[in-house]
Amino acid sequence: MEVNEQIAIDHGLKSDEYKKICQLLKRTPNITELGIFSAMWNEHCSYKSSRLHLKKLPTKGKKVIQGPGENAGVIDIEDGDAIVFKIESHNHPSFIEPYQGAATGVGGIMRDVFTMGARPIANLNSIHFGSPQHKKTKNLLRGVVHGIGGYGNCMGVPTIAGQTSFDSSYNGNILVNAMTLGLVKKNKIFYSKAAGLNKPVIYVGSKTGRDGIHGASMASASFDEKIEEKKPTVQVGDPFTEKLLLEACLELMAGDSIIAIQDMGAAGLTSSSIEMASKGNLGIEIDLNKVPCRETKMTPYEIMLSESQERMLIVLENGKEDIAKKIFDKWNLDFAVIGKTTNSKNIELFFNQEQVAKIPVNILVENSPMYDRKWKKSKLPKKNKIKNEVLNKLKIKDVLKKILSNQNICSKEWIWQQYDHTVMGDTIQKPGGDSGVVRVHGTNKAVAASVDSSAVYCWAHPLTGGKQVVAESWRNLISVGATPIAITNCLNFGSPEKEDNMGEFVECVQGIGEASKYLNFPVVSGNVSFYNQTKEVGIKPTPSIGGVGLIKDYKKMISMDLKEVDNLVLIIGKTEGHIDQSLFTRTILDEKNGPPPEVNLFNEKNNGETILNLIGKGFVKSAHDISLGGLLVAISKMCIKGDKGIKINKSKNLMNEIEYFFSEDQGRYLIEINKEDLKEVAKILDKNSVYYEEFGIITKNDIIINEKTKLTIDELKSYYTSWLTKYMS
Amino acid sequence: MKSSVITFPGSNCDRDMDVALKKFGFNNKMVWHDNNELPKSDLVVLPGGFSYGDYLRCGSMASKSRIMQSVINFAKSGGLVMGICNGFQILVETGLVPGVLLRNKYLEFICKNVFVKLDNKENTYFKNLNKDVLEFHIAHNEGNYFCTKDQLKEIKDNNQIAIYYCNKEGKIEDQYNPNGSIKNIAGIFNKEKNVLGMMPHPERMIDQSLSGEDGSIFFKNLINNIK
Numbered sequence: 001m002e003v004n005e006q007i008a009i010d011h012g013l014k015s016d017e018y019k020k021i022c023q024l025l026k027r028t029p030n031i032t033e034l035g036i037f038s039a040m041w042n043e044h045c046s047y048k049s050s051r052l053h054l055k056k057l058p059t060k061g062k063k064v065i066q067g068p069g070e071n072a073g074v075i076d077i078e079d080g081d082a083i084v085f086k087i088e089s090h091n092h093p094s095f096i097e098p099y100q101g102a103a104t105g106v107g108g109i110m111r112d113v114f115t116m117g118a119r120p121i122a123n124l125n126s127i128h129f130g131s132p133q134h135k136k137t138k139n140l141l142r143g144v145v146h147g148i149g150g151y152g153n154c155m156g157v158p159t160i161a162g163q164t165s166f167d168s169s170y171n172g173n174i175l176v177n178a179m180t181l182g183l184v185k186k187n188k189i190f191y192s193k194a195a196g197l198n199k200p201v202i203y204v205g206s207k208t209g210r211d212g213i214h215g216a217s218m219a220s221a222s223f224d225e226k227i228e229e230k231k232p233t234v235q236v237g238d239p240f241t242e243k244l245l246l247e248a249c250l251e252l253m254a255g256d257s258i259i260a261i262q263d264m265g266a267a268g269l270t271s272s273s274i275e276m277a278s279k280g281n282l283g284i285e286i287d288l289n290k291v292p293c294r295e296t297k298m299t300p301y302e303i304m305l306s307e308s309q310e311r312m313l314i315v316l317e318n319g320k321e322d323i324a325k326k327i328f329d330k331w332n333l334d335f336a337v338i339g340k341t342t343n344s345k346n347i348e349l350f351f352n353q354e355q356v357a358k359i360p361v362n363i364l365v366e367n368s369p370m371y372d373r374k375w376k377k378s379k380l381p382k383k384n385k386i387k388n389e390v391l392n393k394l395k396i397k398d399v400l401k402k403i404l405s406n407q408n409i410c411s412k413e414w415i416w417q418q419y420d421h422t423v424m425g426d427t428i429q430k431p432g433g434d435s436g437v438v439r440v441h442g443t444n445k446a447v448a449a450s451v452d453s454s455a456v457y458c459w460a461h462p463l464t465g466g467k468q469v470v471a472e473s474w475r476n477l478i479s480v481g482a483t484p485i486a487i488t489n490c491l492n493f494g495s496p497e498k499e500d501n502m503g504e505f506v507e508c509v510q511g512i513g514e515a516s517k518y519l520n521f522p523v524v525s526g527n528v529s530f531y532n533q534t535k536e537v538g539i540k541p542t543p544s545i546g547g548v549g550l551i552k553d554y555k556k557m558i559s560m561d562l563k564e565v566d567n568l569v570l571i572i573g574k575t576e577g578h579i580d581q582s583l584f585t586r587t588i589l590d591e592k593n594g595p596p597p598e599v600n601l602f603n604e605k606n607n608g609e610t611i612l613n614l615i616g617k618g619f620v621k622s623a624h625d626i627s628l629g630g631l632l633v634a635i636s637k638m639c640i641k642g643d644k645g646i647k648i649n650k651s652k653n654l655m656n657e658i659e660y661f662f663s664e665d666q667g668r669y670l671i672e673i674n675k676e677d678l679k680e681v682a683k684i685l686d687k688n689s690v691y692y693e694e695f696g697i698i699t700k701n702d703i704i705i706n707e708k709t710k711l712t713i714d715e716l717k718s719y720y721t722s723w724l725t726k727y728m729s
Numbered sequence: 730m731k732s733s734v735i736t737f738p739g740s741n742c743d744r745d746m747d748v749a750l751k752k753f754g755f756n757n758k759m760v761w762h763d764n765n766e767l768p769k770s771d772l773v774v775l776p777g778g779f780s781y782g783d784y785l786r787c788g789s790m791a792s793k794s795r796i797m798q799s800v801i802n803f804a805k806s807g808g809l810v811m812g813i814c815n816g817f818q819i820l821v822e823t824g825l826v827p828g829v830l831l832r833n834k835y836l837e838f839i840c841k842n843v844f845v846k847l848d849n850k851e852n853t854y855f856k857n858l859n860k861d862v863l864e865f866h867i868a869h870n871e872g873n874y875f876c877t878k879d880q881l882k883e884i885k886d887n888n889q890i891a892i893y894y895c896n897k898e899g900k901i902e903d904q905y906n907p908n909g910s911i912k913n914i915a916g917i918f919n920k921e922k923n924v925l926g927m928m929p930h931p932e933r934m935i936d937q938s939l940s941g942e943d944g945s946i947f948f949k950n951l952i953n954n955i956k
Binding site for chain 2: 146149150153154155156238239240241243244330331332416417418419420421422423424425426427428439554555557
């Protein structure tokens with residue numbers, strides 16, 4: 001087939017990008033080469049709209065072993081141990097085919113982690129669906145949950161935490177972000193940089209089929225009514241093969257045969273081979289006849305662009321082929337020497353003894369397009385003027401009932417009960433807490449992880465929203481007693497070609513950067529997903545932040561369930577009564593405008609570090625950060641989980657009760673302490689200038705507010721636990 | 730005491746079982762499915778997981794593994810064989826214990842703590858246990874035990890029902906049945922009571938920091954009974 005501009009445009013390339021290709025090659029590419037360019041230069045692989053802005057994120061720190069640019073980020077957790085982690089999106093495939101889309105998302109991220117030599121020890125996910133009333137929502141939710149469980153459960157990796165939200169902006173474009181943590185010895189980390197000439201290039205894992213061809217290009221396009229036609233571009237997952245691949249790779253990695261290894265994810269054999277060659281400043285030569293194929297008569301174009309799952313590309317030391325083959329034979333996996341490294345700095349493909357492609361690697365990588373897209377700055381919206389009379393008409397009990405059973409607050413047990421969260425025998429904090437926590441096998445250490453996003457805040461004011469998500473991730477780690485170390489981010493946005501959406505992206509990234517810099521909470525890995533929109537309308541900007549922290553002695557882990565009657569609960573951080581963009585204002589008052597709560601990074605850092613100090617001294621019996629829903633929602637969850645009540649005496653300040661209980665001011669926590677420790681705790685809080693209030697005393701049952709409002713724990717439980725189960729049955 | 734845990738392709742609770750057995754004093758060996766010979770063992774465990782991806786019927790491929798002939802011979806000569814979760818499914822497929830395991834009634838994977846009532850303590854597994862109700866943990870998609878009326882009568886007559894799903898107080902009722910199993914059955918023996926298959930995972934309940942400690946009670950008692 002003769003290549004021309006129209007064919008290039010059909011491949012998702014822009015007209016000037018096609019011209020650039022011809023210029024760089026000094027000729028017209030053939031169809032296989034064009035396919036390779038389209039796979040490497042799409043948004044998903046090249047980050048062409050985002051690179052310029054991502055560069056500004058802080059990525060370094062004392063604990064950072066590997067920042068962005070590898071398969072995943074790596075952080076030091078002492079004693080020679082390291083944690084490899086990353087979050088990634090699989091949004092478009094999950095909307096088209098929820099089970100396989102979500103499953104392969106989970107499979108892909110686990111592969112990114114074990115490619116680096118780490119055994120996956122925990123999975124997390126952040127999933128976002130359209131309005132519950134939308135006709136597709138129920139099936140999408142069911143399919144995604146089954147898919148995530150189907151893959152993770154079979155792999156034998158516990159799913160320890162997650163986040164689920166519903167918002168009509170996802171009606172036509174759901175979000176599925178999957179995150180994995182792996183454990184590795186610091187001196188046994190594997191990278192994707194090839195080195196040395198004439199080293200064998202090995203293909204292992206599943207055979208290559210026609211599934212997923214152009215998956216990465218699909219992920220770089222907007223949805224329209226013809227979306228169902230894209231079903232064949234969704235990959236099909238096989239977690240059993242991936243489990244074998246995991247065990248085989250780790251077995252081979254225990255020796256010294258591997259020079260470089262790279263999983264075949266988005267854009268399959270194309271991106272993996274080019275990545276390895278580019279990082280090693282080498283060329284690579286592949287004989288496509290040697291690639292194990294599942295289907296007959298596959299063309300070079302199809303082989304190079306297939307996104308069949310569960311495959312790896314390895315550069316081996318010379319003479320280690322037999323050792324490696326034996327391991328892959330044992331695990332019944334395909335193993336083939338398909339090429340070698342060269343000094344040509346070209347990627348050269350052969351098929352039936354003919355050269356079918358020859359492209360200088362640097363053209364594909366370094367010369368890939370980069371855009372400084374136009375973007376629009378957001379103004380901080382004006383505060384709403386909500387009259388006291390409006391608030392005074394409301395009863396606290398009625399409001400709490402509605403908010404606890406709101407789809408974005410209520411218990412997600414229906415979801416996480418379908419995920420194996422206890423396999424591997426080290427899960428010490430299950431889903432439903434502030435963070436999931438797993439022990440580092442065979443040690444006294446534990447790793448905490450949380451995944452967060454606040455699309456509403458980001459939509460109202462991207463800069464503040466970006467900061468807030470990082471701060472919330474930080475708080476969720478602090479609340480379980482973990483020292484926050486680093487984050488990974490999955491940036492889900494609309495079209496970068498629209499100034500509004502691009503502005504949301506730029507300012508969210510700026511906010512993320514500011515917060516992570518201030519909190520010394522660097523970004524070590526991540527992924528950008530643009531074009532999350534249907535026709536002209538983008539989703540609410542939704543950066544998902546995955547935070548990871550360390551607990552040095554797992555026996556000192558904190559959970560949110562109230563522990564003992566007569567203990568005291570303190571509010572840490574000041575309640576200012578900011579109700580704009582709160583769940584209360586948005587759902588009860590139906591007021592969608594106004595600014596999100598302000599994020600004061602000094603307070604975040606100071607409050608968090610002081611709480612860690614209190615936890616270290618053994619004063620804190622339970623803790624929970626105050627976020628979506630506000631104070632009363634936070635204490636309700638602590639009561640429900642601990643099966644205890646609380647007697648609350650709201651301080652007699654001038655603030656309206658509703659504002660006090662349902663505002664979403666940032667930087668706040670609830671902590672439980674012994675009465676006798678109050679003096680000592682207060683001293684530490686005062687010394688660090690941390691604002692606090694005595695909130696209430698723990699009782700056997702019932703929440704009682706100012707001796708007039710009473711709610712039983714059973715009532716709270718029924719509001720909190722019933723919505724999702726009812727919705728799904 | 731010597732134990733062996735068989736690793737099939739797709740097993741994923743083999744390490745957890747190894748950790749548990751060693752913690753309570755077993756000298757445990759991991760055995761690859763493709764081996765012919767079973768090492769000298771006082772107990773053989775078929776662990777949980779997704780052997781062969783559960784792509785055919787759960788456990789059916791693994792039941793034909795090379796090592797399984799030795800395991801079957803070992804069981805038939807009176808050796809202790811315990812199958813947990815996928816291991817139970819494998820046992821059912823070998824015919825060492827009667828019945829089948831269907832998909833959970835609500836068609837969803839379930840991971841949570843459950844209570845089980847011991848029905849028969851006249852065997853090496855539960856003899857001398859001073860509790861009748863244990864808190865275990867389940868994590869499965871196909872744990873819905875089913876058998877024919879005749880089989881049910883036979884296993885009842887032979888006291889082959891090992892554990893039932895129940896509540897904290899030991900009440901065996903429909904509402905405590907997580908997966909639709911016939912008569913709330915969570916585990917069964919062979920006729921001779923040396924082979925035990927059960928869906929719950931005692932190896933996930935061996936530490937206060939995990940889901941609970943009733944697994945510790947089970948393993949401590951088991952090794953004492955074998956000694």
